[in-house]
Amino acid sequence: MENGAVRTAQPVIVAIDGPSGTGKSSTSKAVAAQLGLSYLDTGAQYRAITWWMVANGIDVEDPSAIAAVAGKPEIVSGTDPDAPTITVDGVDVAAPIRTQDVTSKVSAVSAVPEVRARITELQRSVAAAAGRGIVVEGRDIGTTVLPDADLKIFLTASPEARAARRSGELKGADVDATREALIKRDTADSSRKTSPLAKADDAVEVDTTDLTLSQVIECVVTLVEEKRAGK
Numbered sequence: 001m002e003n004g005a006v007r008t009a010q011p012v013i014v015a016i017d018g019p020s021g022t023g024k025s026s027t028s029k030a031v032a033a034q035l036g037l038s039y040l041d042t043g044a045q046y047r048a049i050t051w052w053m054v055a056n057g058i059d060v061e062d063p064s065a066i067a068a069v070a071g072k073p074e075i076v077s078g079t080d081p082d083a084p085t086i087t088v089d090g091v092d093v094a095a096p097i098r099t100q101d102v103t104s105k106v107s108a109v110s111a112v113p114e115v116r117a118r119i120t121e122l123q124r125s126v127a128a129a130a131g132r133g134i135v136v137e138g139r140d141i142g143t144t145v146l147p148d149a150d151l152k153i154f155l156t157a158s159p160e161a162r163a164a165r166r167s168g169e170l171k172g173a174d175v176d177a178t179r180e181a182l183i184k185r186d187t188a189d190s191s192r193k194t195s196p197l198a199k200a201d202d203a204v205e206v207d208t209t210d211l212t213l214s215q216v217i218e219c220v221v222t223l224v225e226e227k228r229a230g231k
């Protein structure tokens, strides 16, 4: 480099999409922490707005009722990969958004176009504010939210592997029931009209079925480094 100039890393935008339980959150957090990037869990935002709908007595089977109030809750995401946060109207909802009740309702709420428009705008503003770059994970990041992302990854894994991972997490939950619930949510997310779960044409697909989490993280870190090096 001429005149002893120091080259600083350019901000990099990484989009990681895929079905439930493929390892998006675990991988994205670790990759962001390792590379000094911000991290955004977009599923947590859809869970947060779903939690708000339930808490305010909105019928989640009524898209027009949801659409009418979609602009009301103020959702704020903290993007430190070592300590991500999520609040709704100033209330910490990190725990309640992970309940079975919210999980079973989130696909219906996230299918409403007015909800998607609101949350997509929020996601773009978070990504634009991330000075050192960001890893954003979800279902439609590479296709809709950040179509110009520097790197797009689509994680997959067999339903059996994903159910086994989730059952382990839920301490002994029935693997077959967990598998069916994952498939049901993926089917709803893939078949909605607005911005469905889908692989972007230019995404790199990584099948994690037979990979450890460390191997997936290493693979994605390498892909980001190659992208930064212009390979």
Ligand SMILES: Nc1ncnc2c1ncn2[C@@H]1O[C@H](COP(=O)(O)OP(=O)(O)OP(=O)(O)O)[C@@H](O)[C@H]1O
Pocket: 018, 019, 020, 021, 022, 023, 024, 025, 026, 027, 043, 165, 166, 169, 208, 211, 212, 213, 214, 216
């Ligand atoms: N390659 C892997 N091998 C084994 N376990 C894994 C692997 N990747 C992730 N896991 C585990 O699987 C579980 C689900 O992972 P994670 O929450 O990251 O998936 P996700 O794609 O973000 O899921 P969701 O979309 O439902 O939020 C976690 O317990 C995680 O530790």
Ligand SMILES: Nc1ccn([C@@H]2O[C@H](COP(=O)(O)O)[C@@H](O)[C@H]2O)c(=O)n1
Pocket: 020, 042, 043, 044, 046, 047, 106, 107, 108, 110, 111, 137, 138, 139, 140, 141, 185, 189
């Ligand atoms: N970009 C996204 C991200 C998530 N969703 C919806 O939220 C649900 C919960 O996501 P998790 O990653 O926390 O499991 C998911 O099932 C989708 O309905 C979305 O639509 N778009």
